[in-house]
Amino acid sequence: MDLPLKGIRILDLTRLIPGPFCTMILADLGADVIKVEEPAAGDYERQIHPSIGPVGYRFLLLNRNKRSLALNLKHKRGRDIFLDLAKKCDCVVEGFRPGTMKGLGLDYKNIKGINPGVVYCSMSSFGHTGAYKDKVAHDLNILAASGILHMTGSSEGPPVIPGVPIIDIVTALYATIAILSALMAKRQTGAGQHLDISMFDSALSLLFDVARYVWREEREPMRGSERLCGGLANYNIYETKDHKLLAVAALETKYKRRLFQLLGMADFIEAEESITTTKVSLDKEQKAQEAMKNIFCEKTLEAWNEIFGPANCFYSPVNTVSEALSDPQALHREMISEGYQPLCGHYKQLGSALKFSETPVDLQRIPAPGLGQHTVSILEEIGIHGREIEELQKHGIIAFPSDQKNE
Numbered sequence: 120m121d122l123p124l125k126g127i128r129i130l131d132l133t134r135l136i137p138g139p140f141c142t143m144i145l146a147d148l149g150a151d152v153i154k155v156e157e158p159a160a161g162d163y164e165r166q167i168h169p170s171i172g173p174v175g176y177r178f179l180l181l182n183r184n185k186r187s188l189a190l191n192l193k194h195k196r197g198r199d200i201f202l203d204l205a206k207k208c209d210c211v212v213e214g215f216r217p218g219t220m221k222g223l224g225l226d227y228k229n230i231k232g233i234n235p236g237v238v239y240c241s242m243s244s245f246g247h248t249g250a251y252k253d254k255v256a257h258d259l260n261i262l263a264a265s266g267i268l269h270m271t272g273s274s275e276g277p278p279v280i281p282g283v284p285i286i287d288i289v290t291a292l293y294a295t296i297a298i299l300s301a302l303m304a305k306r307q308t309g310a311g312q313h314l315d316i317s318m319f320d321s322a323l324s325l326l327f328d329v330a331r332y333v334w335r336e337e338r339e340p341m342r343g344s345e346r347l348c349g350g351l352a353n354y355n356i357y358e359t360k361d362h363k364l365l366a367v368a369a370l371e372t373k374y375k376r377r378l379f380q381l382l383g384m385a386d387f388i389e390a391e392e393s394i395t396t397t398k399v400s401l402d403k404e405q406k407a408q409e410a411m412k413n414i415f416c417e418k419t420l421e422a423w424n425e426i427f428g429p430a431n432c433f434y435s436p437v438n439t440v441s442e443a444l445s446d447p448q449a450l451h452r453e454m455i456s457e458g459y460q461p462l463c464g465h466y467k468q469l470g471s472a473l474k475f476s477e478t479p480v481d482l483q484r485i486p487a488p489g490l491g492q493h494t495v496s497i498l499e500e501i502g503i504h505g506r507e508i509e510e511l512q513k514h515g516i517i518a519f520p521s522d523q524k525n526e
Contacts, residue, residue, distance in 0.1 A: 122149025123478050127302065130155060130204055131185065133214040134162040136258075136284055137242050137318070139181040140291035142212055145298065146184035147471050147480050153208075153497060154182065154488065155201065158189040158518035161490040171463040174487070179460060180468055182487040188498075189491030189518035192223055197516045203501045205230050209305075210238040210298055216255065217247040227313040237311040238301040242294055246317035256318065258284040265322035270329055274343030290321040350399040352387075352407035353378055356437065363420035364437035367411075371395045377432045382414050460486040494519035 127150040131142040139154075139162070146152040156162055164178035171179065188204075191197040202225070205211060211230055213220055220226040220241075227239040244261065245251035259280060262268040267286075272279035297314045305311055328347055329340040343349040353369045369378040372391045379388050387407050415423065420436055427434040438446065444467075449455055458468040471480045494517050498508055511517045 120477065120479055122481055122484075124148040124150040127151065127210070128208045129153065129210040129212060130201070130208050131212050132220075133212055133242065135164060135214075136181070136287040137291045137294070138212055138214040139164070140288060141240075141242070141294040141298070142185065143181055143183060144291075144295050144471075144473075146485075147482055148473070149481065149484075150210075152185040153204065153493075154185045154187045155192070156187055156189050156490060158191050158491065158515060161187070161189065165490065171460075171466050174460065174463050174489075176466070179458065179463060179466060179487045183458060183468065183482060184485045185488060186485065186493035186497060187488035187491055188494050190494070191516045192225065194514070194516045196511065196514075198223060198225060200498070200501070200503070200511075200516075201225060202230075202233060204497070205237065206233050208234070208237065209302065210240065212240045212242070212294070212298070214242040217241070217243055217252045231311065231313075235311060236305055236309060238298055238305060238314065239311065240294055240298050240301075240314040240316060242290060242316045242318075244317065245319045247315045251319070258286045258318070261286045261318045261322050264319060266326060266329070267322055270340060270342050270345070270348055272342055273349060274341060278342065286318050286322045289325065290316060290318045293321050293324075344399065344401065346396065346399055350401070350404060351396055352404050352411055353396065355408060355411070357411055357415040359418060359420045359423060360416055361419040361421075365415065365420060365423060366435045366437055368433040368435075370433070374432045377430060378434075381426060381430055381432070382411065384410055384414070456482055458483070458486065462489060489520055491517065491519040 124145060127145070129142060129145060129150050129152045131138065131152050131154045133139055133142065134156075142150075142152045142154070154162070160166070162178060162182070164181060165175050167175040167177055169176050190200060192201060205225075221228075227237075227241070230237050230239055241247060243252070244256035245254055256264070259268070262271075262281070262285070265286075268278045268280070271281060294314070294316045297316055301312055301314060329345060332338055332340040332345070347354065349355060351370070353367060353375045356364055356366050358364055367378060369375045371394060375396065376388050379385065384407070387410065418426075423434075424436065443449065444455060452470070452474075454470040454472075456468055456470045457465055459465050468482065471482060473480055495508060498504075498511075498517070503511070508517070512519065
C-alpha cells in the first residue's frame with residue numbers, strides 16, 4: 120500500500136523545532152517535503168550540539184524523509200524559483216515573524232494568486248493578528264504568558280521549567296492537524312486557505328483543567344495544590360529508601376482504596392460515593408501525603424516494584440531518559456529505531472507514534488539531508504539545468520555539495 124500522503128508536495132521554510140517536527144510527521148506519512156534552507160548555514164539545528172559527524176543530532180531526528188533545497192530568498196531569482204515551485208505544491212509551511220513573508224513577496228496572498236488551491240500554514244509565537252503579533256517568544260516565554268508555567272512545580276517553590284519544549288511540540292501537532300484538515304477541505308471545495316497557528320493559542324488550549332477554577336469558582340488555581348498538579352496524596356510523586364522516585368496516580372476511588380490498602384493506610388480510606396476524587400481538601404490531603412512520604416521511604420524502589428507490580432493501581436517508577444529509551448515496552452512498540460545518514464553513519468532515532476492497522480509509515484525513505492543535497496534534482500524538476508544551475512550557484516542564489524549533484 121502507498122504511504123497515505125504520497126503525491127502531496129510541501130515547501131517547508133521552517134527551522135528549529137515546531138515547523139520541522141510538523142513536517143517530519145507529514146514526511147513520515149509520505150509527503151514530498153522540500154526543506155528550503157538559507158544557502159550559507161541552513162537550519163540552525165545543523166550546528167546544535169551534540170553532533171554525529173558534521174550534523175547536529177537533533178537535526179537528524181527532526182528532518183528525516185525531507186529533501187534539502189538551499190535557496191537564497193533574499194535574491195529576486197531565488198524568489199522566482201520559489202514561486203515556480205509554489206505553483207505546483209500543495210502546501211507551504213513557514214515559521215517566520217508575521218510580515219516577513221509579505222516583505223519577500225511570498226506571503227499567502229501572493230502564493231494564492233498563482234496557486235488558488237495552496238494550503239499555506241504560518242506558525243508564529245502569538246499569531247498574525249492582535250497586539251502581540253510582532254512580539255518574539257520561545258517555548259519558555261509562551262509557557263509564562265499562558266499561565267502554564269505558573270501552574271508547574273511545587274507549592275513551596277518557584278515555577279519549574281518542563282523537561283521538554285512542550286509548547287513547541289503541541290504547536291507542531293496543531294499545525295499538522297490543521298494542514299491535514301485543510302487538505303481534506305480542499306478535496307471538497309478545490310480551494311486552499313491560510314492557517315494561522317500560534318504557540319500562544321496552542322498553549323491556552325491546554326488550560327481546560329485549570330480554567331474552570333477561574334470561571335466557575337472565581338479563584339486563582341494554585342501551583343502544586345490542585346487536583347492534577349500535586350494537591351492529591353494519591354496523585355503524586357514520592358521518594359523511596361534508596362532515593363529513587365515513584366509516581367502514583369490512583370485517581371479513581373477503587374484504585375485509591377487499593378493503594379491505601381497496600382500501604383497499610385486503612386485509616387485514610389473513606390466511604391466516597393463518587394467514582395473519582397473530585398475535590399482537594401488540603402488539610403486531609405496533606406496528612407495523607409505526609410503518611411505516604413514516611414511509608415514510601417521505608418523500602419527501596421525495587422521492593423515497591425514487587426509490591427505494586429501485580430496490583431496494577433496506577434503506579435510507575437520515575438524513569439530517567441535513558442531508562443525510558445531502553446524500556447521493553449518502548450522497544451516492543453518500535454519507538455526506538457535505527458536511522459542511517461551517509462555523512463553520519465548509523466544512529467538511533469525515535470519511532471512514529473502513529474500506528475495504523477493497514478496504512479504504512481516510513482521512517483527510512485530519505486535520510487536527513489545534507490544542506491542543499493537535493494538542490495540540483497529539485498531545480499531540474501522545474502526545468503532548470505546545467506549552465507543555469509552553475510550560474511545560480513556562482514551568484515550565491517543556490518548551494519549544493521559538489522559531490523552530491525546527482526542525489
